[in-house]
Amino acid sequence: MDIFLQQVINALVVGTFYGLIALGYSMVYGIIRLLNFAHGDLFMLGAFAGFSVLSLFTGQVGFIGIGLALIVSVLVVGLIGLGVERIAYRPLIKKKSPKLNLLITAVGVSLAIEYAVMLSYGPSFRVYPIQLPNTGFHIGDVKITYIQLGIILFTILIMIFLQLFIHKSIYGKAMRSIAIDDTATSLMGIPVHRFIGLTFFMGSGLAAVAGVMDGIYYGQINFLMGFLFGLKAFTAAVIGGIGSVNGAMLGGLVLGIVETLGTVYVGGEWKDVFAFGILILFLVLKPTGLLGEAVNERV
Amino acid sequence: MNTPFLKNKSFLYILLFIVMIAIPLITNRYWTDVASTAMFYILLALGLNIIVGYAGLLDLGYSAFFAVGSYTTGILTTQFGVSFWISIFLGAIFATVLGVLIGIPTLRLRSDYLAIVTLGFGEIIRLIANNSKFTGGASGIYGIPKPKIGSFVFQSNVLLYYLMFIFVLLAIFVIWRLGNSRVGRAWKYIREDEDAAEAMGVNGLYYKLLAYGLGAMFGGLAGSLFAVKMSAIAPESFGFMQSAMILLAVVLGGIGRISGVILGAVLVILLPEAMRSFSDWRIFLFGVLLVLTMIFRPNGLWPSKKETEEMDDPEPLKGGSKSVVS
Amino acid sequence: MSLVEVDEIELRFGGLVAVGDVSFQIEEKNVVGLIGPNGAGKTSMFNMITGFYKPTKGKIIFSGTNIVGKKPSKITQLGMARTFQNIRLFPSLTVRENVMSGMHSKTSQGIWGAVLRTAKQQKEEKEILEIANDCLSFVGIKKYAGRLAKNLPYGIQRRVEIARALATKPKLLLLDEPAAGLNLSERKELIDLILRIKEHFQLTVLLIEHDVGLVSEVADKIVVLDYGRKIAEGLPNEVLANPRVIEAYIGKDDD
Amino acid sequence: MTPILEFSNVDAFYGKIHALQNVSFTVKEGEITALLGSNGAGKSTILKAISGLVQVRSGTIRFMGEVIHQKLPHDIVSQGIIQVPEGRRIFGSMTVLENLELGGFTQRKDHRFLKQTLELIFTLFPRLKERAKQKAGTLSGGEQQMVAIGRALMGKPKLLMLDEPSMGLAPIVVKDIMKIISQINQQGTTVLLVEQNARAALKLAHTGYVVETGEITLSGSTEQLSQDHNIIHAYLA
Amino acid sequence: GSGNGNEIVIGVISPTTGQSAKMGQDMNNAIQMAVDEINGKGGVNNKKIRLVFADDACDPQASTTAANKLVSENVSAVIGGYCSSAVLPASGVFNSAGIPMVVTAANSEKIPENNYKNIFLLNSTASAQAQTATNYMISNLKGKKIAILNDNTAYSVDLAERTRDAIQKAGGQVVLYESVDPNASDFNSVLTKVKSKTPDATYWTGYYAAGGLLIKQFKQQGVSGSFGVADGSVDQTLIKIAGENNAEGVFATMSPLPQFIPGAKNWSKDYETKFKQAPGPYSALSYDGMRLIIHALEQAKSDDPNAITGAIAKTKGFATFAGPVEFKANGTLTKSNFIMIGVKNGQFEMVK
Numbered sequence A: 001m002d003i004f005l006q007q008v009i010n011a012l013v014v015g016t017f018y019g020l021i022a023l024g025y026s027m028v029y030g031i032i033r034l035l036n037f038a039h040g041d042l043f044m045l046g047a048f049a050g051f052s053v054l055s056l057f058t059g060q061v062g063f064i065g066i067g068l069a070l071i072v073s074v075l076v077v078g079l080i081g082l083g084v085e086r087i088a089y090r091p092l093i094k095k096k097s098p099k100l101n102l103l104i105t106a107v108g109v110s111l112a113i114e115y116a117v118m119l120s121y122g123p124s125f126r127v128y129p130i131q132l133p134n135t136g137f138h139i140g141d142v143k144i145t146y147i148q149l150g151i152i153l154f155t156i157l158i159m160i161f162l163q164l165f166i167h168k169s170i171y172g173k174a175m176r177s178i179a180i181d182d183t184a185t186s187l188m189g190i191p192v193h194r195f196i197g198l199t200f201f202m203g204s205g206l207a208a209v210a211g212v213m214d215g216i217y218y219g220q221i222n223f224l225m226g227f228l229f230g231l232k233a234f235t236a237a238v239i240g241g242i243g244s245v246n247g248a249m250l251g252g253l254v255l256g257i258v259e260t261l262g263t264v265y266v267g268g269e270w271k272d273v274f275a276f277g278i279l280i281l282f283l284v285l286k287p288t289g290l291l292g293e294a295v296n297e298r299v
Numbered sequence B: 001m002n003t004p005f006l007k008n009k010s011f012l013y014i015l016l017f018i019v020m021i022a023i024p025l026i027t028n029r030y031w032t033d034v035a036s037t038a039m040f041y042i043l044l045a046l047g048l049n050i051i052v053g054y055a056g057l058l059d060l061g062y063s064a065f066f067a068v069g070s071y072t073t074g075i076l077t078t079q080f081g082v083s084f085w086i087s088i089f090l091g092a093i094f095a096t097v098l099g100v101l102i103g104i105p106t107l108r109l110r111s112d113y114l115a116i117v118t119l120g121f122g123e124i125i126r127l128i129a130n131n132s133k134f135t136g137g138a139s140g141i142y143g144i145p146k147p148k149i150g151s152f153v154f155q156s157n158v159l160l161y162y163l164m165f166i167f168v169l170l171a172i173f174v175i176w177r178l179g180n181s182r183v184g185r186a187w188k189y190i191r192e193d194e195d196a197a198e199a200m201g202v203n204g205l206y207y208k209l210l211a212y213g214l215g216a217m218f219g220g221l222a223g224s225l226f227a228v229k230m231s232a233i234a235p236e237s238f239g240f241m242q243s244a245m246i247l248l249a250v251v252l253g254g255i256g257r258i259s260g261v262i263l264g265a266v267l268v269i270l271l272p273e274a275m276r277s278f279s280d281w282r283i284f285l286f287g288v289l290l291v292l293t294m295i296f297r298p299n300g301l302w303p304s305k306k307e308t309e310e311m312d313d314p315e316p317l318k319g320g321s322k323s324v325v326s
Numbered sequence C: 001m002s003l004v005e006v007d008e009i010e011l012r013f014g015g016l017v018a019v020g021d022v023s024f025q026i027e028e029k030n031v032v033g034l035i036g037p038n039g040a041g042k043t044s045m046f047n048m049i050t051g052f053y054k055p056t057k058g059k060i061i062f063s064g065t066n067i068v069g070k071k072p073s074k075i076t077q078l079g080m081a082r083t084f085q086n087i088r089l090f091p092s093l094t095v096r097e098n099v100m101s102g103m104h105s106k107t108s109q110g111i112w113g114a115v116l117r118t119a120k121q122q123k124e125e126k127e128i129l130e131i132a133n134d135c136l137s138f139v140g141i142k143k144y145a146g147r148l149a150k151n152l153p154y155g156i157q158r159r160v161e162i163a164r165a166l167a168t169k170p171k172l173l174l175l176d177e178p179a180a181g182l183n184l185s186e187r188k189e190l191i192d193l194i195l196r197i198k199e200h201f202q203l204t205v206l207l208i209e210h211d212v213g214l215v216s217e218v219a220d221k222i223v224v225l226d227y228g229r230k231i232a233e234g235l236p237n238e239v240l241a242n243p244r245v246i247e248a249y250i251g252k253d254d255d
Numbered sequence D: 001m002t003p004i005l006e007f008s009n010v011d012a013f014y015g016k017i018h019a020l021q022n023v024s025f026t027v028k029e030g031e032i033t034a035l036l037g038s039n040g041a042g043k044s045t046i047l048k049a050i051s052g053l054v055q056v057r058s059g060t061i062r063f064m065g066e067v068i069h070q071k072l073p074h075d076i077v078s079q080g081i082i083q084v085p086e087g088r089r090i091f092g093s094m095t096v097l098e099n100l101e102l103g104g105f106t107q108r109k110d111h112r113f114l115k116q117t118l119e120l121i122f123t124l125f126p127r128l129k130e131r132a133k134q135k136a137g138t139l140s141g142g143e144q145q146m147v148a149i150g151r152a153l154m155g156k157p158k159l160l161m162l163d164e165p166s167m168g169l170a171p172i173v174v175k176d177i178m179k180i181i182s183q184i185n186q187q188g189t190t191v192l193l194v195e196q197n198a199r200a201a202l203k204l205a206h207t208g209y210v211v212e213t214g215e216i217t218l219s220g221s222t223e224q225l226s227q228d229h230n231i232i233h234a235y236l237a
Numbered sequence E: 001g002s003g004n005g006n007e008i009v010i011g012v013i014s015p016t017t018g019q020s021a022k023m024g025q026d027m028n029n030a031i032q033m034a035v036d037e038i039n040g041k042g043g044v045n046n047k048k049i050r051l052v053f054a055d056d057a058c059d060p061q062a063s064t065t066a067a068n069k070l071v072s073e074n075v076s077a078v079i080g081g082y083c084s085s086a087v088l089p090a091s092g093v094f095n096s097a098g099i100p101m102v103v104t105a106a107n108s109e110k111i112p113e114n115n116y117k118n119i120f121l122l123n124s125t126a127s128a129q130a131q132t133a134t135n136y137m138i139s140n141l142k143g144k145k146i147a148i149l150n151d152n153t154a155y156s157v158d159l160a161e162r163t164r165d166a167i168q169k170a171g172g173q174v175v176l177y178e179s180v181d182p183n184a185s186d187f188n189s190v191l192t193k194v195k196s197k198t199p200d201a202t203y204w205t206g207y208y209a210a211g212g213l214l215i216k217q218f219k220q221q222g223v224s225g226s227f228g229v230a231d232g233s234v235d236q237t238l239i240k241i242a243g244e245n246n247a248e249g250v251f252a253t254m255s256p257l258p259q260f261i262p263g264a265k266n267w268s269k270d271y272e273t274k275f276k277q278a279p280g281p282y283s284a285l286s287y288d289g290m291r292l293i294i295h296a297l298e299q300a301k302s303d304d305p306n307a308i309t310g311a312i313a314k315t316k317g318f319a320t321f322a323g324p325v326e327f328k329a330n331g332t333l334t335k336s337n338f339i340m341i342g343v344k345n346g347q348f349e350m351v352k
């Protein structure tokens, strides 16, 4: 039983990371219906940006260092995300290119980012210049470290903020209306492209946060770390219901738990089969995900 | 419309045909190898074009069908001593059946969801290949014999190249004819507006399954050929990047158009080779190039032609004419 | 015998009753007008007859068979064709290709025919092309045959839809607001077209329209819906004089 | 009265199609101006050009003296030019209320105005109040048109442009809508109205223009136009 | 055949893009170093050696293209090969072209199983390493309960399977045998499972990136027993990722690294001066591999591929960092060259 509970804690942490990235995925998908394959790579970029900042410190890195790494990383990656949108996606969006073309562009962006990082940081794994203490507390036999707790709480905070922003503020509604009909949205006086840019900035920033946290928590980063992670995060977004903030988090947690339990009871090599299997199951049986809203399309 | 295959640019096509035949004779082993890789990419891209280009179903896991063909041939020829010809036939059938099986529950989904499901499905197939005993696990299957007819063995690269070339010609013929038929039009109707297609009596699910099954079949064929060309296969070859590259081939050249798709497949193989001397920069530049293509040639490098103003029947339209108010 | 019998049909969306207990018949070779306020359930009725919505209750008999639960493509094969309130053409295909789609349900060639180019296939292809051209000429838009549907003005698109529906060689043609967005002279031509279609193809028409004048000119009978219920049925002049219809739908003339 | 909108010598293209050919007309402040014309004549294109959705190749468009044809759609809207587009284009998967809120985006700081206007809309269209929480995409065609007009009002238009607002509406609603347009106009909003329903439009409007295959072929006060026998023949008979 | 009259062309096949790009770079550097040295001395048989590099990206498909490229460049011999799954199809190409290949890193048993006469493995195969690991865990650690983890790649699974069999044969008990996803970074779930089995030793047969994380999380969870890794994980980065404290005491099976061989100490230094970084795990073997080919060229007095193949096959007691080598008929080493090393004060050191 304790092992089971310990596994649930493990799952929670993994799920939180999935959820954070899923949020950004979901936001971008939510506004331009683009499966942004490069999103996982922005997460990777975030990890590298944080790495560069932390490398500047000599000796012990404290909370100030971590905070600085987070802020710089969010800004840098946010701006890169904005730039990617501006350079690669916007011309296509403006021309109303087919979705397929956008997807191909995203694959191209993903490759370009990955290998740009490889060219500048080298192909090998980099080790985060920070070792956090392994302290924590026990509930029964289950151990939770302070870092784990911090990661989970921080993520919940971000989630609450986003939930309010997207559903309650007029800006969030504008983002949703762009997804439905961007021309009509511009007729409401809404600067469509500025909003798309904003969404990319926010989504990329979230990925950066996840990247830095991942680097700090696991300690090791690499230029290809974002790809599979991105796909998993997308799976999480779908499970939770794409476009939904709470859904992205919930999806992340569900995916984390499914993967963990799959690893424990069946075998680690089948982990990804579980992840993608549950993705397919969801799409076939409940395509709107756990919390997504059903859209009745009229004929 | 019914544009005859060899009417307009027939000279160009004949020239191309001759070049294709001549490649192994006039170049070295390396270029022959690159050309055969291109051949089997053409086959894959043509197959995927049925699904994506004709029926408008975005498939991101096409390599799954390719894997099924490869493994069928790999397993049957090495472990059961089955002849290559039977194995390629079975490979195509298995791939088709798999295509239909996965299609039935998923083809009802919206297009972007379908893309994700197929992606997941492709990964699952790769992982099954990676984790199972009968597929040789992570190290795959090796020692796959070359095809033979009687005592004639397709031993050399050159012979294999011609073997693939024959399959490609066959595929072009079949797919081109399908594209210009009632079936091909039904696919286009579904791609454009599925509800309206239904209203015109087009059974959406049936035609989608047909597209999926046929596309899978060509994937299976290509897979079998891949297995004998490589003589060793491993799960690495069937990952998402493979599916992405095939999709790229379809889109880069000109989606929905056979000559465009062929061009795309050739480019996808040639570009990375041409950029080999940049080594580290290669994939980076490849990515950048992709983006640039989509921005500046969104319909591919060789897109299909657009509308024509019909002049054969200049009957004036009464409602819109200017004569109403003088 | 009537071609269509709608029998106590009901359609619910959650709590909302879009159509409730509506029954009416359409006699062969008649034009029946279906009118009613916005949101009365007219389009929903179309969607049920053509198989896009499944009624929650009731029967729809078409040519003697109950078609409830059948797919739209199946129903089209049985001899029904429709246009859509929001035009639904195949936007990136040419007008001719659009109209050729109508012949899909009347032809049968499959992959073998296509790949082998059998004699039957070639004959069919020729026929498809001919019929498509005929239908285009009939509605007077032959000169647009090579244009992409999405680049045409609204009125022409409407006609493409009608030509496409005619190409299915239907027994029953359902038109959803064909006159919307037409000016007076175009409207006159539409009236003419509907009557010519009826004459030439000997078919039955069910017509949704807010242009009461147009309906009364072409319809043999009018059915009026309001809040999903049938509130009147009968000859045009009777129905349009019905005070309930005036109150719910036409409004009093105050000028 | 001074013209609020001047549309001078405008040419516009869709690819090779010459959709507007040297089109000029003006809209006077406080009036209702009607654009008539058959299908494909270019009426919607004129409205799109004003809203910045279609590029103008030559000519100028001025609003209150200022050149606007190089501005972006959202800037044009912020200046008070609001369009109810052809085919309504409401946000189908959002609720009626959310649609209206989005219409008020440019006025988002002015809570009082938004509240008042919302009330006004609900009195003009009681049906919308009933359906405020319903997904707009599931409304009937007429109900959707009401949402579209309401949404435009929320943006506090100085110039309200309506592209065939009567299309697909029950006669009783058409009458209502026309009345409402007239009311809106009387409260000081200038209106540019594109209509196929010439009879209704001429009755409502002060000035009218006839567009034929991309050119203005007739213009004048609505009384004049109602007398013109070509008009009577083509649009009113 | 070979290039123009006064040079000998040798092909190098290794991954220089993709996930294993660093390994390929390390190998290429060492090979270049060996060639520079001999060319500096005037070359072999009075000819200079010219290297042609081909990137296999650790991908089977790219690997055959790369192999064919080398064949069409008329190379006399080929050196390299990191990922077994890429070496397998490439070795087929070299075999049919009759060109000898010295494999300096990949060591899956499946490569010799093809019985190609011109493919030589300078790295001992998995069964040798499995035996070394087993002996150490059972005898030195007195381990009875052993957990084995692999990363699901060809090399890793092969080694894990052989280790499992060897342990069972030696009377040990394999309490857990698991695959993990090397691209993941969270291995807590599998380690929680390991912990519940209270093993005496846990042996990881995958690469260093995931290995480092495993060690770190292994220690954080407080799993019982010691942790060991196979040669793919022997890299300074492993210690960095795991953290020095966590890595302390980790043991490893390894083909001999230059720093543990007195004669190679200087070589390591030279390498570092030349390339501004420490040699990678397969640098030394690759260096030796290139020297082996040079030796064969000298013996054969020819750059004809067949002659080179013959010369390599007849190699007797050729001195490498790992000791003298010679090959069995199937192209593998006659004598395993695996050694045991361990982490002490943040460095790998020879055990005992």
Ligand SMILES: Nc1ncnc2c1ncn2[C@@H]1O[C@H](COP(=O)(O)OP(=O)(O)OP(=O)(O)O)[C@@H](O)[C@H]1O
Binding pocket: A296, A297, A298, C013, C016, C018, C036, C037, C038, C039, C040, C041, C042, C043, C044, C045, C085, D138, D139, D140, D141, D142, D143, D168
């Ligand atoms: N898919 C759907 N989901 C929910 N409600 C729907 C759906 N389709 C129609 N409705 C509701 O059913 C009612 C009838 O709609 P319908 O489209 O049939 O009206 P209509 O008579 O065609 O109106 P109009 O003349 O305005 O086109 C409307 O209130 C509408 O909101």
Ligand SMILES: Nc1ncnc2c1ncn2[C@@H]1O[C@H](COP(=O)(O)OP(=O)(O)OP(=O)(O)O)[C@@H](O)[C@H]1O
Binding pocket: C150, C151, C152, C153, C154, C155, C181, D014, D015, D017, D019, D037, D038, D039, D040, D041, D042, D043, D044, D045, D046, D086
């Ligand atoms: N997106 C487009 N691409 C190409 N041509 C177009 C496009 N939109 C409109 N056109 C063409 O421009 C011309 C004018 O169209 P417009 O929509 O302005 O006409 P309209 O007067 O509004 O007609 P309607 O009464 O049908 O709405 C038409 O010939 C039409 O075919």
Ligand SMILES: [Mg+2]
Binding pocket: C042, C043, C044, C085, D140, D141
């Ligand atoms: Mg309707």
Ligand SMILES: [Mg+2]
Binding pocket: C154, D043, D044, D045, D086, D163
């Ligand atoms: Mg218009």
